[in-house]
Amino acid sequence: MSLALPRVVMTGIGLTSPNGNDLATFRKNLLAGVSGVRPWETRFLGNVIAGVCDFDELRYQKKKELRRGTRAGSVAIYCAQEAVKSSGIDWASVNKEKVGVYVGITEHGNVETENEIASLRGYNDDTRYWSHHHNPRTVANNPAGEVTLNMGITGPHYCIGAACAAGNLGVVQGMQMLQLGIVDIALAGGVSESVRTFGIFASFKAQGALAVHEDPTKASRPFDKARNGIVVSEGGCLYQLERLDDAIKRGAHIICEIAGYAMNSDAVDFVLPDTGGQIRCMKSAIAHAGLKAGDIDLISTHATATPQGDIQECAAIRQVFAGNAKVRINNTKSFIGHAMGAAGALELAGNLPSFVDGLVHPTINVDELDPECAFEGLVVGKPVKVPRIDTILNNSFGMLGINSTLIVKRYVSSSEKS
Amino acid sequence: MSESEKVKSLILEIIGDIAPDEDLSAVDPAVRLRDQLDLDSMDFLDIVMELRKRHQIEVPEADYMRLATLDGCVEYLGPKLQARLSA
Numbered sequence: 001m002s003l004a005l006p007r008v009v010m011t012g013i014g015l016t017s018p019n020g021n022d023l024a025t026f027r028k029n030l031l032a033g034v035s036g037v038r039p040w041e042t043r044f045l046g047n048v049i050a051g052v053c054d055f056d057e058l059r060y061q062k063k064k065e066l067r068r069g070t071r072a073g074s075v076a077i078y079c080a081q082e083a084v085k086s087s088g089i090d091w092a093s094v095n096k097e098k099v100g101v102y103v104g105i106t107e108h109g110n111v112e113t114e115n116e117i118a119s120l121r122g123y124n125d126d127t128r129y130w131s132h133h134h135n136p137r138t139v140a141n142n143p144a145g146e147v148t149l150n151m152g153i154t155g156p157h158y159c160i161g162a163a164c165a166a167g168n169l170g171v172v173q174g175m176q177m178l179q180l181g182i183v184d185i186a187l188a189g190g191v192s193e194s195v196r197t198f199g200i201f202a203s204f205k206a207q208g209a210l211a212v213h214e215d216p217t218k219a220s221r222p223f224d225k226a227r228n229g230i231v232v233s234e235g236g237c238l239y240q241l242e243r244l245d246d247a248i249k250r251g252a253h254i255i256c257e258i259a260g261y262a263m264n265s266d267a268v269d270f271v272l273p274d275t276g277g278q279i280r281c282m283k284s285a286i287a288h289a290g291l292k293a294g295d296i297d298l299i300s301t302h303a304t305a306t307p308q309g310d311i312q313e314c315a316a317i318r319q320v321f322a323g324n325a326k327v328r329i330n331n332t333k334s335f336i337g338h339a340m341g342a343a344g345a346l347e348l349a350g351n352l353p354s355f356v357d358g359l360v361h362p363t364i365n366v367d368e369l370d371p372e373c374a375f376e377g378l379v380v381g382k383p384v385k386v387p388r389i390d391t392i393l394n395n396s397f398g399m400l401g402i403n404s405t406l407i408v409k410r411y412v413s414s415s416e417k418s
Numbered sequence: 419m420s421e422s423e424k425v426k427s428l429i430l431e432i433i434g435d436i437a438p439d440e441d442l443s444a445v446d447p448a449v450r451l452r453d454q455l456d457l458d459s460m461d462f463l464d465i466v467m468e469l470r471k472r473h474q475i476e477v478p479e480a481d482y483m484r485l486a487t488l489d490g491c492v493e494y495l496g497p498k499l500q501a502r503l504s505a
Binding site for chain 2: 062063064067068123128129131132133
């Protein structure tokens, strides 16, 4: 089925990452090889390694809002406000009924539930001391809903639960709602606050998939032979999306156009990725974008630094992009760890300046490249300058076999074309 | 400090933690707290919870309205605090 749907563009970006609280800082650190991973203490497990954000929570929230809300809500509010600000739109005159908030999440509510149970222990497990804030804090729409409360948005809001593919799916949802005319502005992407639960660390540890390294900044090492697992991180990235015609009408700065996407399921395993599903996903996205594999200039990989997962994604990329000698490949998790629900949106954001500066940021911490992850186009250690980046393919995969691929392309105005 | 001042101080301390953005220096004890401070029903439940946690005082739902003003708090909570201290 082919529908003539409106084109959708990105006009604003708000983000917080363990190595930067705005796109300029994030990009600068990605080009300079600066990691955001550090020691972190968590309940029961003690010292772990994590990527932790240090954005100014009080820039857009009152102290009371912080006390009442959730960390995921704060991350989402910061990102949404920054996205709108960076878009240059006259927010006061925007019809808030036609703004939608679509936030990808890996999970939500674990932080608040763990905290509440820990607090209850201090009262001999007497449930009279269980907080009335627990339900509004843990409902699955919480981070998106907090954005609407903070910004006076009266259009739709909800979260998209999609494991570590969620950041891409948030963007896809926003695009679809714009194309259907449900909203005129979408604030879309993903967030994660999961470093504040012990459960995610303990579970990855039990699975043998939690990274360890004496130097935290070197713990996240996708494609390196000595990689030993995931660094859990928090972060967020929300884009302001608009229909192209609307963006042109208001004279917006257009960052890029969303060219296409795909989402599918492996139907193979609860936690292990599957090369076949990833191949199908990338191929579908490329077809959806009306492109060929040879048209892709840059692949932002999902690779999380698990021994098997990286190999499987590389095998998938090798198969889909055989014959594309120009494609460059990089990985953002080597800098910031795995930002879970934010990963897809955040990792794409760090690559978007490539449309302008022609630089591809590297993958760091590859001291000895795993031969099974070797590509000619893999950018390792230092950024490379390329003649031109016109298309970026962004992979994000997650547990329960969910795959997502998002493709963005350089926006070329009709006057530039002629 | 008189007993009533102690109760007022105890309540204001709780409100200060629940609504940290509020200026509590000029709260009129005779006026409804919600009419002079940015407090809503969830905040009110926080006050009840904190009374339970910090002072082991139970406020049944039927009595919530008696905490509407600082003066009301003194009248209602004063004897309960006294009873707890002398227990």
